[in-house]
Amino acid sequence: MNEILDKIKQKYNAEDVTIQRERLAFVTVSKNLAIDAVTWLRDYEGFSHFVMMSCVDWMEDGKFQLLYLLHNPETKIDLGVKTYIDRENSVMESAHHLWKQVWTYQRELREAFGIDFPGSPRIEENFVLEGWEDIPHMRREFNTKEYSENTYFPRPGRETYDPATYMQQKLYPNQPVTAKRKDNDK
Amino acid sequence: MSEKDMNSKVNEMLARSEANVKNSGKKFVRPEDEEREVVAPDGSIIKVNPIYDYFSGARPEEEKPRNGIVEKFLNWARAESIWVLGFGTGCGSIEIPPLVTPRFDMFRFGVQMRPTPRQSNAFIISGYLSVKTLKRVIRTYEQMPSPKYVLALGSCTINGGMYYDSYSTINRLDHYIPVDVYIAGCMPRPEALLAGFAKLKELIKAGKAEKANEYARNFDWYKANQKKIVKDWNMPDYNW
Amino acid sequence: MTIAKLGYTLLGLFIVWNWGFLMGATFRKIGARLAGRYGIPFYQPWINFFKNIGVRTTITHGVMYYLGPVFRLTGGIGLFFFMPMVFTGDPNGHWTNFSFEGDLILILYFQLFGMLGMALGAGEGGHPYSAMGIARGLAQHAAVELPLTLAFLSIAIQYDTFSVYKIVEAQQGGFQNWVLFTNPFASAAIILAMLGAMGHSPFNLVKAPNEILIGPATEYEGTYLGFMQSAGSILHVMEAVLFMNLVFGGATSWAELIVKTFLIYFWSVFVGMVFPRFKIEQSITWFFKVPLVLGVLAIIVFSF
Numbered sequence: 001m002n003e004i005l006d007k008i009k010q011k012y013n014a015e016d017v018t019i020q021r022e023r024l025a026f027v028t029v030s031k032n033l034a035i036d037a038v039t040w041l042r043d044y045e046g047f048s049h050f051v052m053m054s055c056v057d058w059m060e061d062g063k064f065q066l067l068y069l070l071h072n073p074e075t076k077i078d079l080g081v082k083t084y085i086d087r088e089n090s091v092m093e094s095a096h097h098l099w100k101q102v103w104t105y106q107r108e109l110r111e112a113f114g115i116d117f118p119g120s121p122r123i124e125e126n127f128v129l130e131g132w133e134d135i136p137h138m139r140r141e142f143n144t145k146e147y148s149e150n151t152y153f154p155r156p157g158r159e160t161y162d163p164a165t166y167m168q169q170k171l172y173p174n175q176p177v178t179a180k181r182k183d184n185d186k
Numbered sequence: 187m188s189e190k191d192m193n194s195k196v197n198e199m200l201a202r203s204e205a206n207v208k209n210s211g212k213k214f215v216r217p218e219d220e221e222r223e224v225v226a227p228d229g230s231i232i233k234v235n236p237i238y239d240y241f242s243g244a245r246p247e248e249e250k251p252r253n254g255i256v257e258k259f260l261n262w263a264r265a266e267s268i269w270v271l272g273f274g275t276g277c278g279s280i281e282i283p284p285l286v287t288p289r290f291d292m293f294r295f296g297v298q299m300r301p302t303p304r305q306s307n308a309f310i311i312s313g314y315l316s317v318k319t320l321k322r323v324i325r326t327y328e329q330m331p332s333p334k335y336v337l338a339l340g341s342c343t344i345n346g347g348m349y350y351d352s353y354s355t356i357n358r359l360d361h362y363i364p365v366d367v368y369i370a371g372c373m374p375r376p377e378a379l380l381a382g383f384a385k386l387k388e389l390i391k392a393g394k395a396e397k398a399n400e401y402a403r404n405f406d407w408y409k410a411n412q413k414k415i416v417k418d419w420n421m422p423d424y425n426w
Numbered sequence: 427m428t429i430a431k432l433g434y435t436l437l438g439l440f441i442v443w444n445w446g447f448l449m450g451a452t453f454r455k456i457g458a459r460l461a462g463r464y465g466i467p468f469y470q471p472w473i474n475f476f477k478n479i480g481v482r483t484t485i486t487h488g489v490m491y492y493l494g495p496v497f498r499l500t501g502g503i504g505l506f507f508f509m510p511m512v513f514t515g516d517p518n519g520h521w522t523n524f525s526f527e528g529d530l531i532l533i534l535y536f537q538l539f540g541m542l543g544m545a546l547g548a549g550e551g552g553h554p555y556s557a558m559g560i561a562r563g564l565a566q567h568a569a570v571e572l573p574l575t576l577a578f579l580s581i582a583i584q585y586d587t588f589s590v591y592k593i594v595e596a597q598q599g600g601f602q603n604w605v606l607f608t609n610p611f612a613s614a615a616i617i618l619a620m621l622g623a624m625g626h627s628p629f630n631l632v633k634a635p636n637e638i639l640i641g642p643a644t645e646y647e648g649t650y651l652g653f654m655q656s657a658g659s660i661l662h663v664m665e666a667v668l669f670m671n672l673v674f675g676g677a678t679s680w681a682e683l684i685v686k687t688f689l690i691y692f693w694s695v696f697v698g699m700v701f702p703r704f705k706i707e708q709s710i711t712w713f714f715k716v717p718l719v720l721g722v723l724a725i726i727v728f729s730f
Contacts, residue, residue: 129354130318131418137353145351151415152357155345249482260480267470267477288462293454296470301639304647307481331647332483398482 001025001077004045012037016082026067026080034083035093038068042098047072047079050098053105055113059140062087064113068095085115094120112138219420237422245424246402249332251393258393264307264333265390266296268383271306271330275323276313277373278339284376297383303329308386311365313373314342314355320362321416325425327363332398335366335390337382340373347372361411364397434520438511439503439660442667445684446659447471453626453695460699475655481648487550494547495646495653501540502660508532509667510591512683513598513676517591521680528588530578533668534571537623540661541567544642551645559641562706563632569713570622576721577612577619581672583728584609590668594676604675611724613673617693618717622709623665624691626698629709666690 005025008014014027014037029037041047047070056065068081085092094117095102104127106117111127114136126132135142148154168175221235251257274282285292286299300306303326315323327334338359341347346357359365366389369382389395401408405424413419451468458465486492508529512521541563548556582588584605585596597603606613622629633641643654666687670677674690677683704712 128318130321131416133417134353142353144353147353148346148351148357151353152346152355153361153411154350154357158345158350260476263473263476263480267473291458291463291465293458293466294464296466296473298466302644304485304645305640305643305651307477331481331485333481 004077004079007045008037008041011040023076024078024080026082028082028084031083031085031092034066034068034081035095035098037081038070038095039098041070041079041081045072046074047077049073050101051078053095053102053109055109055115055138057087057113057138057140058084059087064090064115066092066109066115090115092117094118094123096120112136114139237420245405246328246332246398248399248402251396261390261393265387268295268297268308268335268386269300269306270297270308270310271303271326272299272301273303273309273323273326274312275315275319276311276340276342278310278312281339281373281376281379282310282312285379290376290380292380292383295380295383295387303327304331306330307333308335308337310337310339310379311343311359311363313340314347314349314352315359316354317356317415318354320356320412321418321421324363324412324416325421328425333395334398335386335395336363336397337379337386338365338368339379339382341370342372344368344370356415362408364400364408366395366397431518431520435507435523438521438523439506441680442506442511442660442663443656445687446656446661446663447475449662449688449691450659453691456692456695457699471655471659475652478648478652478655484648485645487552487645490546490550491645492547492650494544494550494642495650495657497543497547498540499653499657499660501536501538501543502657502664504536504539505533505664505668506660508536509664510594510671511667511677512680513591513594513678522591525589525591527592529590530582530588530593533590534575534578537665538567538571540657548642548645553639553644555638556642556644558638559632559644563642565706566622566629566632566709566713569710570619573615573619573713573717573721574623576718576725577615578672580612580721580724580728581605581609583725584612590671594671597675598678601675605673606675609724609728611720611727615717615720615724616669616673618720619713620665620669620690621694621697622713624662624694626694628698628701628704630698630703631706631709662691663687 001019001023005014005017005019005027008027008029009017012029012033014029016026016028018026020026049071051069051071053069054067056067058065063084064087066083066085069078070081071078083092090113092115094106096106096117096119103121103123106115106120107123107125107127109115110117110120110123111129111132117123129137134147137144137147219236221233223231223233226232252260270282274280282299284290285297292298297308307330309323309327309330311323327336336359338344342349342355343359343365346352346355349355350357356362367382367386369378371378374382386395409423448468448471451466451471454470455465455468507524508526510522510525512519514521516522517525545560545564548560581593585593587593593605597605601607625632633643638644643651646654667683669690670683670686674686677686
């Protein structure tokens with residue numbers, strides 16, 4: 001484990017190394033070196049299995065964090081390669097030539113976050129949604145509740161109660177309300 | 187939100203949707219479905235429009251019930267022979283297979299599953315309905331022969347249920363296709379579904395289950411609602 | 427005389443139609459009881475029929491689409507018209523219908539007639555699953571027809587006639603005279619090939635519910651479907667009557683006919699309840715392996 005982490009630190013300037021548990025670790029490399037690092041891990045270090053690819057939206061920092069999770073079937077080590085890309089100009093080098101399943105992940109990320117992967121096959125096609133015209137729905141500035149209210153016909157009369165408060169009012173109407181209303185729903 | 191606010195909002199939405207329908211154009215029609223000219227084997231040039239050549243795009247028409255005792259007898263037959271389309275649209279479709287098992291056995295009540303919309307007269311919308319599925323549901327619903335009935339299963343079809351704020355699932359089913367019977371719950375048990383069938387039978391026998399005619403009557407309203415959210419409308423307006 | 431006979435024939439057709447519906451319902455009921463369910467009420471097929479007649483919208487795909495169910499019904503009714511139902515000793519009796527010398531060949535033709543009509547109708551319907559079901563149906567039917575024809579020929583050689591009525595007549599006078607005992611090879615071939623002709627599991631790949639929707643009938647609705655249900659029920663009874671006449675000594679009364687056709691029909695139903703569905707290549711191979719060999723044996727035995 002430490003061996004491979006040392007190597008990737010030296011070779012690709014990996015920062016922010018997190019050892020999650022015995023056989024799972026994450027490293028962050030720069031955007032330009034990320035695909036190089038993944039290729040090197042696949043071809044020279046035995047990380048031949050591509051587990052998944054995902055994205056986290058750091059809206060406040062103006063960044064998307066991409067994660068390539070790889071697995072080495074011999075040493076049974078999982079290694080996640082993270083990289084940050086710009087949120088405004090969200091273009092990332094495509095990794096479709098390394099594994100075929102990356103095509104699908106990249107299509108999904110393109111639809112959900114609007115990240116472009118130039119050269120990736122079938123990237124223009126719809127993934128799950130058909131004819132989506134709004135901003136990509138997994139970006140955090142997209143307000144799903146507002147969109148739903150504006151698009152679909154909400155049925156009037158829908159109210160939400162805090163269960164604790166509501167039960168106390170129903171069962172002991174004469175006593176003052178002591179149950180604290182949670183702040184997550186207004 | 188009050189009822190009045192909601193109504194004004196709905197009207198506003200409808201106005202927007204009409205504009206949307208007008209300028210939606212042929213953006214989402216696939217190249218093989220476009221209207222074009224092709225050369226026939228004998229050398230002549232013919233015009234093809236695949237969307238309208240293969241499907242009838244004619245509007246549905248209201249069909250009056252027959253008179254008196256004939257219609258009563260037919261309604262009784264319809265009520266005792268409900269053929270359900272085997273199309274699971276959401277999580278509730280897992281509640282349908284138990285109905286054919288010994289424990290619930292819907293065959294006792296003359297309810298059976300049919301594999302094709304042409305031969306079925308009841309449609310169970312089982313739970314949440316995403317926009318993508320709604321498009322298929324509309325096509326399937328329109329292919330079913332009239333008189334046809336819709337059972338809406340679960341709270342998601344009533345007001346969106348737990349997916350009321352989702353960007354991809356609809357909130358009120360009755361704005362897109364007419365619903366005969368709602369079966370509330372999340373999820374309703376198979377017993378509730380059987381109760382729903384019993385209610386549907388009552389309605390049919392009383393001659394009140396004429397929602398297919400209502401769909402034909404309010405066709406424009408339903409189409410406007412459907413086209414508002416199905417953005418890639420690459421099929422005929424009415425397809426059967 | 428002729429008018430009266432026509433009346434009796436139509437009455438017989440009505441009885442056969444109802445008996446077919448009842449047998450269909452009993453089939454469903456037995457399936458339900460095997461699964462531990464209560465099952466449909468016995469009158470469900472009639473309700474389904476009337477409901478289908480009462481459907482309001484109709485669609486069309488062209489002329490052949492209309493003619494498909496009509497051809498199928500014609501196949502069933504033709505089979506009925508030229509089949510002696512009840513043996514009374516009088517070749518022009520009421521229940522011998524319009525049976526005549528050589529009707530065995532006509533009956534073989536009518537068996538295929540409905541299938542061909544459906545092929546044309548379903549083909550015009552345009553649904554890919556219809557075409558698939560019809561292709562399977564014709565392939566399997568060819569495999570069924572071969573042993574059936576050989577066995578029919580063997581029986582025809584045995585009694586030196588192509589008339590079903592005469593074959594029934596020759597079998598009267600006790601069960602030891604039945605073809606079942608006088609020509610066991612042909613009987614075995616018929617009894618096995620009959621499973622395919624009835625179209626129940628394991629040979630129900632033509633309809634294959636839930637696999638290719640409902641096969642040839644995928645696009646049919648309403649009145650067409652009602653007609654096809656009627657044709658199906660008539661065909662089922664008539665196939666059973668055909669095998670009863672050829673192998674099991676015919677019937678001397680309606681009661682005997684009902685008992686015998688019930689048993690013959692339910693031979694195929696019980697086999698179907700036990701065995702799962704065959705693939706098309708499996709079923710064709712099976713028909714070419716077992717019933718065909720028996721049919722050839724039956725021909726050889728009675729030719730020399």
